[in-house]
Amino acid sequence: MPRKTYHGSCHCGNVRYAAAVDLSLGTAKCNCSICMKMRIWHVIFKAKHFSLLSNPELMGEYQWLPAGREKSRMHYFFCKTCGVPLFAWGDFPDGRYYAIQVTTLDDVDADELAAAPVKYEDGRHDRFDRVPTDIRLL
Ligand SMILES: [Zn+2]
Numbered sequence: 001m002p003r004k005t006y007h008g009s010c011h012c013g014n015v016r017y018a019a020a021v022d023l024s025l026g027t028a029k030c031n032c033s034i035c036m037k038m039r040i041w042h043v044i045f046k047a048k049h050f051s052l053l054s055n056p057e058l059m060g061e062y063q064w065l066p067a068g069r070e071k072s073r074m075h076y077f078f079c080k081t082c083g084v085p086l087f088a089w090g091d092f093p094d095g096r097y098y099a100i101q102v103t104t105l106d107d108v109d110a111d112e113l114a115a116a117p118v119k120y121e122d123g124r125h126d127r128f129d130r131v132p133t134d135i136r137l138l
Pocket residue numbers: 010011012013014015079080081082083084
């Protein structure tokens with residue numbers, strides 16, 4: 001399937017973005033501590049395919065430092081008004097990537113999203129290449 005541009009927003013509508021993604025390439029659910037708490041179901045893509053359409057000051061940013069790491073890998077953004085988490089970005093050896101929370105997409109077809117393959121990642125153990133032993137709560 002070709003890359004398609006979707007629009008997303010938070011619950012109150014203050015934060016809006018556009019992202020060009022190919023959902024048929026797959027989405028992901030991860031068992032790391034923050035993905036579990038935020039019920040993240042994301043799709044990852046290079047930064048050039050993301051556009052923020054609202055004032056960046058309407059968002060709060062969160063970073064955390066897992067034990068044993070010197071630098072936060074990801075920057076998480078949420079709406080300061082309604083609290084909905086929308087996306088995160090991180091810098092990797094081959095550039096900056098964005099991960100958007102697919103449930104914040106407003107104009108994606110439900111059948112299309114439901115048909116997108118879901119990859120389960122063992123982020124809790126820093127093993128994004130393997131499926132966690134327990135995926136029941138993801
Ligand atoms: Zn909001």
